[in-house]
Amino acid sequence: MDTLTRLETTIRQRIVSADSGKSYVAQLHARGLPVIARKLGEEAVETVIAALSGSDEELTGEAADILFHLIVLLAEKGVPLADVLAELDRREGTSGLDEKASRTQQEG
Numbered sequence: 001m002d003t004l005t006r007l008e009t010t011i012r013q014r015i016v017s018a019d020s021g022k023s024y025v026a027q028l029h030a031r032g033l034p035v036i037a038r039k040l041g042e043e044a045v046e047t048v049i050a051a052l053s054g055s056d057e058e059l060t061g062e063a064a065d066i067l068f069h070l071i072v073l074l075a076e077k078g079v080p081l082a083d084v085l086a087e088l089d090r091r092e093g094t095s096g097l098d099e100k101a102s103r104t105q106q107e108g
């Protein structure tokens with residue numbers, strides 16, 4: 001099992017059964033989806049700041065925070081990480097520009 005999938009398994013277990021006094025994930029779950037979504041947004045901003053003016057180490061730390069909070073958000077919504085990875089697999093080998101053109105067409 002890869003790192004992100006292992007982390008997802010732990011996060012899902014914490015959401016179902018952990019004590020919010022002992023688990024950060026359980027604490028986020030208790031605070032609810034809007035807080036988790038806001039937290040992901042904050043981590044995104046911190047990642048951008050680290051990319052533009054931080055060190056490689058700071059960017060690495062912020063990138064880890066954003067992946068962690070994204071997986072918490074997906075778990076909270078019941079969306080499997082495997083579905084996101086499958087979507088990336090589906091896109092593999094196609095150009096990002098083709099993907100953009102097909103979305104623009106779908107949006108009319």
Ligand SMILES: N=c1c2ncn([C@@H]3O[C@H](COP(=O)(O)OP(=O)(O)OP(=O)(O)O)[C@@H](O)[C@H]3O)c2ncn1[C@@H]1O[C@H](COP(=O)(O)O)[C@@H](O)[C@H]1O
Binds near residue numbers: 011014068
């Ligand atoms: N990978 C992580 C992980 N990455 C980041 N974080 C937490 O995410 C938070 C980052 O937010 P901030 O930097 O804004 O810090 P903060 O001010 O403490 O956050 P807030 O009080 O604002 O929510 C910190 O509290 C970090 O500890 C993580 N917390 C937990 N994990 C893993 O998740 C699993 C379950 O953790 P628990 O639920 O705590 O058992 C374990 O395997 C952990 O290693």
